[in-house]
Amino acid sequence: MTVEKKTILVTGGASYIGSHTCKALAAAGYVPLVYDNLIHGHQSAVQWGNLEQGDIADRARLNAVIERYHPNAVMHFAAFAYIGESVSDPGKYYRNNVAGTLTLLEAMRDHRINRLVFSSSCATYGIPDQLPITEATPQRPINPYGASKLMAERMIADFGAAHEIGWIALRYFNAAGADPDQEIGEAHDPETHLIPLAIRAASGRGPSLTIFGSDYDTPDGTCLRDYVHVSDLAAAHVLALAALDQGLPSQAINLGNGDGYSVLDIVAAVKRVTGLDVPYCLAPRRHGDPPILISDATRARTLLGWASQRTSIESIVETAWAWHQRADR
Ligand code: UDP
Numbered sequence: 001m002t003v004e005k006k007t008i009l010v011t012g013g014a015s016y017i018g019s020h021t022c023k024a025l026a027a028a029g030y031v032p033l034v035y036d037n038l039i040h041g042h043q044s045a046v047q048w049g050n051l052e053q054g055d056i057a058d059r060a061r062l063n064a065v066i067e068r069y070h071p072n073a074v075m076h077f078a079a080f081a082y083i084g085e086s087v088s089d090p091g092k093y094y095r096n097n098v099a100g101t102l103t104l105l106e107a108m109r110d111h112r113i114n115r116l117v118f119s120s121s122c123a124t125y126g127i128p129d130q131l132p133i134t135e136a137t138p139q140r141p142i143n144p145y146g147a148s149k150l151m152a153e154r155m156i157a158d159f160g161a162a163h164e165i166g167w168i169a170l171r172y173f174n175a176a177g178a179d180p181d182q183e184i185g186e187a188h189d190p191e192t193h194l195i196p197l198a199i200r201a202a203s204g205r206g207p208s209l210t211i212f213g214s215d216y217d218t219p220d221g222t223c224l225r226d227y228v229h230v231s232d233l234a235a236a237h238v239l240a241l242a243a244l245d246q247g248l249p250s251q252a253i254n255l256g257n258g259d260g261y262s263v264l265d266i267v268a269a270v271k272r273v274t275g276l277d278v279p280y281c282l283a284p285r286r287h288g289d290p291p292i293l294i295s296d297a298t299r300a301r302t303l304l305g306w307a308s309q310r311t312s313i314e315s316i317v318e319t320a321w322a323w324h325q326r327a328d329r
Contacts, residue, residue: 007069009065009113010025010032013046014051017119018075018077023048024235030241034049035052035056052065057099059107066113074113074117075237078096083289084192090144093145093148102155105155120169121149122173122256123141124139124171127140127290131292131294133294133295134254168241170236170237172233173295176195177195180319182319185327194263195227199274205324209267209281211267212283212286213283213285215285220265225293225294227259232306254296255295257308257311258294258295258296269313
């Protein structure tokens with residue numbers, strides 16, 4: 001007997017985390033269907049399943065794709081994700097991340113698609129009163145990007161309750177690294193993230209790293225972040241979908257390793273992994289950066305059975321370095 005494979009509509013599937021999740025979905029026996037406007041996504045990252053180019057705000061296009069493929073569930077990554085840009089151009093973020101998500105939810109409601117895994121963020125917490133951050137930590141975002149993700153979470157919860165859509169909002173901490181097989185990796189344009197910029201500075205393929213803020217109330221004065229490997233994030237999406245199918249109640253779930261690394265720790269890790277110096281200069285704080293973000297991901301471990309494969313910062317940076325050497329050739 002052949003069992004029909006489930007098709008998963010992956011909005012933003014040509015993105016960094018979206019493409020790694022498509023690889024994980026295919027490995028788990030699902031059929032990913034990428035729906036991406038390719039503004040920031042890369043066609044070359046779509047290697048598992050078909051690509052349908054389209055925007056989440058385009059209801060007619062969404063309808064056509066849903067009616068053609070009949071997806072069983074949605075994984076929703078499509079979003080703008082530059083914090084600085086969200087501060088200078090909030091309308092762009094509310095239009096796309098909030099109104100676009102509303103259009104997607106209405107399409108799901110009307111086509112009776114009743115499973116959703118949403119790409120949320122620790123940016124929804126803002127500056128927490130207590131560490132580590134659990135899912136019960138109050139969400140008080142300090143930039144429009146974080147606010148847009150929180151608003152989307154709220155809409156998802158309301159649609160879930162009203163229209164019997166089971167959902168999981170995965171709140172990622174700092175996604176990092178690349179596919180260990182180097183088929184895909186991090187390729188933002190412009191790149192604003194610490195690890196790829198530190199690697200580019202080390203290899204001489206980019207300018208010196210600018211460290212934003214060295215006067216935080218942290219051990220070495222630079223910000224602490226909880227870096228989690230992108231393939232571990234991808235695996236959690238597959239687990240979340242399976243858990244929903246097994247009746248796990250809709251909820252938010254943090255994804256992080258629970259370790260805080262400072263910006264200077266990352267510089268040191270990049271030096272160790274590459275064997276190259278990382279030239280850097282100290283600069284003022286970047287607007288919208290919380291000093292410390294560290295997760296408590298107990299819920300992911302206990303409810304999803306999630307276990308990171310790469311917890312040391314070296315093992316994460318190694319995959320990013322391998323990808324950059326390949327991608328920069
Ligand atoms: N950061 C930095 N220089 C850079 C990019 C980032 O000092 O060129 C710092 C940033 O202030 C934050 C940390 O590195 O404390 C991680 O930043 P990233 O943009 O990678 O992720 P975010 O935490 O903003 O999601």
